[in-house]
């Protein structure tokens with residue numbers, strides 16, 4: 001219900017709870033996602049919002065949480081709304097990494113999985129801090145501090161989400177949508193695309209403090225909101241590195257890892273201009289333009305040297321060999 005509520009249900013809820021309709025409308029992501037996802041068509045899904053419930057069970061992703069926030073909630077702990085967002089990986093207040101699994105049994109956190117004996121059907125607010133699988137108290141999970149870079153990218157993501165615009169590294173975004181679309185493409189490429197693995201491995205080696213993070217195996221073709229928090233964290237640290245000097249760092253890293261425009265680009269996906277321009281214009285090594293007179297001169301020279309007529313493709317071959325890197 002925090003993702004989508006049908007409009008007739010909103011009215012019913014408003015009547016039953018005696019709450020103004022405006023207050024209910026601010027709750028679901030579907031009606032409040034303009035800053036990070038522009039909906040098209042009739043889908044009720046919202047990109048970046050991590051699924052819970054049945055879908056989560058199948059895909060094995062869980063609710064994210066900050067153990068320290070849950071401790072501070074004392075008797076009425078609750079899961080923050082922004083913990084549902086795939087572009088958040090750390091707690092801004094405590095500067096620690098969010099978790100999405102039970103540290104004891106490694107099961108994804110899911111409120112739907114609360115198993116209770118029939119006689120104990122009434123839930124207590126405190127129940128939500130216990131792992132539904134093994135009953136571990138999630139407040140006891142060891143907290144791991146988030147590095148400066150992770151905090152920075154989380155701050156950028158939060159402010160883009162809250163304001164609908166803002167700066168990210170050396171880039172200014174008038175519309176946060178363009179920012180989120182771009183980092184979505186980069187994250188998918190780095191973490192879920194086999195063609196992105198050269199770039200990912202190169203970055204792990206190059207940006208030294210980051211490579212200590214995880215070495216989780218590659219997951220193929222997952223939407224960012226379905227990725228485990230460790231994967232998103234790794235991808236965002238790399239994206240943060242790029243954003244400090246966009247597009248230079250990105251272009252240099254692609255070139256160093258032999259990642260080409262063709263590997264990066266997919267005709268089935270849409271790219272915001274700041275990514276598209278970089279892929280098309282900054283990364284591509286265009287062959288030098290050779291004037292017709294030059295070609296003719298080469299042709300003439302070769303035919304004189306070899307004492308035979310030279311075909312056009314031979315000139316082209318010669319030019320490619322000598323002029324294109």
Ligand SMILES: [Zn+2]
Nearest residue numbers: 066069091094
């Ligand atoms: Zn916290």
Ligand SMILES: [Zn+2]
Nearest residue numbers: 102105131134
């Ligand atoms: Zn557990």
